[in-house]
Amino acid sequence: MKSQGPQEGDIVMPREAEIVVGNGGLRKVHVHAAEAEGEIYLLGAHVTSWKPAGRQDAIWLSEKSWWEDGKPIRGGVPICFPWFGPKKDAPDAPAHGFVRLKEWQLEAVEPQDGAVTVTLSTKSDATTKNWWAADFELRYRVTFGSKLVMSLEVMNTGNSSFGAEEALHTYFAVGDVRQIHIAGLEDAHYIDKTDDRKEKKQEGKVSITAETDRVYLKTSQAVEIVDPVLRRRIRVRKENSRETVVWNPWIAKSKAMPDFGDDEWTGMVCVETCNVVTNSIEVAAQQKHRMTAVIETESL
Ligand code: TA6
Numbered sequence: 001m002k003s004q005g006p007q008e009g010d011i012v013m014p015r016e017a018e019i020v021v022g023n024g025g026l027r028k029v030h031v032h033a034a035e036a037e038g039e040i041y042l043l044g045a046h047v048t049s050w051k052p053a054g055r056q057d058a059i060w061l062s063e064k065s066w067w068e069d070g071k072p073i074r075g076g077v078p079i080c081f082p083w084f085g086p087k088k089d090a091p092d093a094p095a096h097g098f099v100r101l102k103e104w105q106l107e108a109v110e111p112q113d114g115a116v117t118v119t120l121s122t123k124s125d126a127t128t129k130n131w132w133a134a135d136f137e138l139r140y141r142v143t144f145g146s147k148l149v150m151s152l153e154v155m156n157t158g159n160s161s162f163g164a165e166e167a168l169h170t171y172f173a174v175g176d177v178r179q180i181h182i183a184g185l186e187d188a189h190y191i192d193k194t195d196d197r198k199e200k201k202q203e204g205k206v207s208i209t210a211e212t213d214r215v216y217l218k219t220s221q222a223v224e225i226v227d228p229v230l231r232r233r234i235r236v237r238k239e240n241s242r243e244t245v246v247w248n249p250w251i252a253k254s255k256a257m258p259d260f261g262d263d264e265w266t267g268m269v270c271v272e273t274c275n276v277v278t279n280s281i282e283v284a285a286q287q288k289h290r291m292t293a294v295i296e297t298e299s300l
Contacts, residue, residue, distance in 0.1 A: 121138060236273065
């Protein structure tokens with residue numbers, strides 16, 4: 001299943017979008033459509049902004065991000081693939097896999113009904129095979145409209161099946177993380193990465209009162225971030241994602257990350273659409289898997 005996407009130069013850009021130089025000299029597609037504005041960097045196919053018309057941006061970005069080739073952008077929606085977190089058998093491998101460190105190919109920028117869909121792709125090469133032997137191609141379609149729709153398609157272009165972890169590691173902007181709650185995970189079991197990866201059960205809604213790093217298992221359902229400070233609700237619906245990660249670094253971890261402002265932790269929470277840990281994906285030779293996140297916001 002070798003698909004040669006169009007070359008960037010062949011792409012006819014609609015009037016609602018342009019390729020511009022963004023932070024750190026990195027190129028991005030800037031979308032300004034009737035329904036929304038948004039941005040996606042070619043580095044890592046990294047969404048960094050989605051602002052529905054008449055509303056505030058829902059995506060958080062650190063003021064301290066590296067904005068350097070080969071380094072992950074801090075904030076936005078990092079794509080984690082083909083592993084999540086540290087690589088178990090290679091401690092020196094990049095955290096969350098390598099695709100967020102690569103420049104992806106821009107394949108299409110298509111306007112439709114007041115929204116714009118940007119399509120990017122990347123595939124296995126000699127560099128990726130240093131870390132992971134599989135033959136693969138990823139195609140990522142992001143629709144910037146009244147909803148933000150992010151769809152990651154994993155194609156196995158090789159002759160044997162492979163297992164992989166994947167995550168859309170979305171950083172959401174909140175007024176004060178100490179005052180939000182997350183609904184939709186009640187009674188779910190989760191792995192608590194701040195407590196020796198013990199498995200626990202979620203009692204009631206999720207609130208953030210300390211460093212929080214949880215992998216909620218068997219959670220294909222939608223979740224909602226309720227933010228009384230920004231007076232909005234952010235709904236995250238998912239397709240083909242069986243787990244949900246909730247992360248806030250809190251005080252000490254924020255200070256320990258050079259690309260994360262010491263006091264920035266109060267303004268963000270990650271709610272991640274993923275298939276990781278016990279629910280990684282298995283993709284047979286020449287087959288595909290598609291995981292999708294649909295983000296909506298509404299006023300409280
Ligand atoms: O998704 C939560 C997490 O796995 C945390 O453990 C923390 O490491 C976070 O991702 C950020 O990872 P990064 O490699 O982007 O610094």
